[in-house]
Amino acid sequence: MGFKGRSVISVNDFSARDFDIVLKRAEEFKNLHKQGNANKISDLLKGKRIASLFFEPSTRTEKSFDAAIKNLGAEAIGFGNPSNTSVVKGEPLVDSLRMFENYDAQAIIIRHNLDGAARFAADSLKIPIINAGDGKNQHPTQTMLDLLSIKETQGKLDGLKIGVVGDLKYGRTTHSLVSALTMFSSNKFYFVSPDVLKMPLYYLDLIKNRGHDYEISNDLQEVAEKVDILYMTRIQQERFPDTMEGKEDYDRVKNLFSLHAKLLKNVKPNLKVLHPLPRNKNAIELDYSVDNTEYAYYIQQAQNGIYIREALLDLIFNDSEIYTEKKQEYKTASFQNVKPRPSAKKGIIAPIENGIVIDHIAPDKFKEVSSILGLKDPEINFSLGRVTRTNGEKKLILKVSNRNISESLLNMLAVVTPDSTVSFIEHSNVVRKGKVKLPEILNNIVACPNSSCISNLIYKEGAMPMIYVINREPAMFICHYCNIRFGENRVKLI
Numbered sequence: 001m002g003f004k005g006r007s008v009i010s011v012n013d014f015s016a017r018d019f020d021i022v023l024k025r026a027e028e029f030k031n032l033h034k035q036g037n038a039n040k041i042s043d044l045l046k047g048k049r050i051a052s053l054f055f056e057p058s059t060r061t062e063k064s065f066d067a068a069i070k071n072l073g074a075e076a077i078g079f080g081n082p083s084n085t086s087v088v089k090g091e092p093l094v095d096s097l098r099m100f101e102n103y104d105a106q107a108i109i110i111r112h113n114l115d116g117a118a119r120f121a122a123d124s125l126k127i128p129i130i131n132a133g134d135g136k137n138q139h140p141t142q143t144m145l146d147l148l149s150i151k152e153t154q155g156k157l158d159g160l161k162i163g164v165v166g167d168l169k170y171g172r173t174t175h176s177l178v179s180a181l182t183m184f185s186s187n188k189f190y191f192v193s194p195d196v197l198k199m200p201l202y203y204l205d206l207i208k209n210r211g212h213d214y215e216i217s218n219d220l221q222e223v224a225e226k227v228d229i230l231y232m233t234r235i236q237q238e239r240f241p242d243t244m245e246g247k248e249d250y251d252r253v254k255n256l257f258s259l260h261a262k263l264l265k266n267v268k269p270n271l272k273v274l275h276p277l278p279r280n281k282n283a284i285e286l287d288y289s290v291d292n293t294e295y296a297y298y299i300q301q302a303q304n305g306i307y308i309r310e311a312l313l314d315l316i317f318n319d320s321e322i323y324t325e326k327k328q329e330y331k332t333a334s335f336q337n338v339k340p341r342p343s344a345k346k347g348i349i350a351p352i353e354n355g356i357v358i359d360h361i362a363p364d365k366f367k368e369v370s371s372i373l374g375l376k377d378p379e380i381n382f383s384l385g386r387v388t389r390t391n392g393e394k395k396l397i398l399k400v401s402n403r404n405i406s407e408s409l410l411n412m413l414a415v416v417t418p419d420s421t422v423s424f425i426e427h428s429n430v431v432r433k434g435k436v437k438l439p440e441i442l443n444n445i446v447a448c449p450n451s452s453c454i455s456n457l458i459y460k461e462g463a464m465p466m467i468y469v470i471n472r473e474p475a476m477f478i479c480h481y482c483n484i485r486f487g488e489n490r491v492k493l494i
């Protein structure tokens with residue numbers, strides 16, 4: 001697939017082979033540093049300019065990217081503190097990004113509090129975007145350095161037992177790491193978290209679907225004694241809802257799982273404790289006593305960030321193969337035409353001279369259908385029939401005179417009342433009839449149910465909601481930006 005010109009948005013855009021390429025190059029660079037030969041890579045990005053835009057605080061990611069850019073001879077521009085920028089004046093994200101592209105940045109590294117911000121950035125610009133963490137969604141470069149740390153301590157990335165502890169609900173590092181490790185074979189995960197911070201079902205399904213296994217436990221010591229890698233994470237107060245309930249939840253769970261050296265007495269000799277850091281000294285999930293044990297590897301893990309980021313930047317600018325993304329085409333309409341029966345002119349739809357007839361509307365969906373078609377408008381002439389079929393099933397038939405219906409409205413009908421049919425009447429003839437059907441993609445029709453998604457209208461970032469239909473019966477959807485999966489019970493029309 002090649003790396004030159006490639007964006008790094010989600011681990012799901014990468015394969016096990018891709019990770020292997022990045023890790024191998026990072027190992028080469030690490031060796032050069034260790035041998036005192038870092039000068040051999042100091043011109044790799046000479047003359048390049050890379051922007052680093054950190055809308056959220058960071059120590060490791062921001063500073064290791066900064067070091068990597070400089071170590072490879074490129075120029076770094078950007079900011080690490082948005083409160084000193086025009087963001088505070090209400091500047092939209094896309095404008096900030098375009099400015100840096102106009103200032104000749106040839107790649108942008110972005111950290112943002114909203115899920116899907118990196119995908120939106122990549123959609124909006126022509127230059128590569130590197131996701132340095134987007135909300136609770138993804139942190140792909142962290143995952144690459146985690147994989148490097150696992151590989152160098154265990155010698156492999158498969159057949160491992162991995163304990164993942166802490167904030168598994170909002171923890172983007174755990175989401176990215178688990179997704180990546182499922183691309184290798186025979187890994188087993190042990191999840192330890194407070195009840196309110198459980199690993200989302202999507203990742204549990206992913207583990208099973210890719211042939212791995214997992215267990216959920218409340219016993220940190222027991223898990224520590226079983227695993228090869230114990231991946232601790234901070235309970236992220238900043239991601240809890242900003243409500244009294246959110247605060248109470250945080251206080252209740254912040255100290256539930258804390259790793260002390262005394263819990264590591266009977267562990268496997270190859271155990272390594274990792275942590276993406278920072279840890280929180282006020283609700284310590286990783287006690288200082290662990291630092292002096294042979295199992296602690298989180299400081300080396302953070303150092304690996306430099307080599308991974310150097311490797312990635314080198315590949316993005318210098319790989320011999322240009323990245324060619326296979327752009328998948330999605331059908332935006334799926335209205336299924338059927339041949340109108342001659343008798344359709346008569347009976348219940350005959351009275352309409354021009355307009356549409358919608359049949360098989362579920363009785364409890366009329367309110368939504370009325371809203372889609374704007375039936376409250378007094379200018380619109382419609383009538384509604386209630387029918388009980390011989391099998392007892394109830395349905396509504398709606399006749400709307402002098403009204404056509406756009407593709408987008410047909411898609412909306414498919415979302416709210418997927419069994420309905422629409423007949424188009426001209427001069428009392430049915431000129432077209434068909435069954436509404438969910439298309440492959442819903443553009444600007446259904447809202448992402450994730451309140452932290454960049455496409456949420458409250459953020460006014462101009463990211464048009466794009467929802468893929470991944471299953472029709474039962475309907476299942478996935479957001480283009482934040483990758484959240486949801487069923488029809490969470491569907492809300494825009």
Ligand code: CP
Pocket residue numbers: 057058059060061062133142276277278
């Ligand atoms: N691991 C990590 O992302 O750390 P920072 O927040 O300090 O960048």
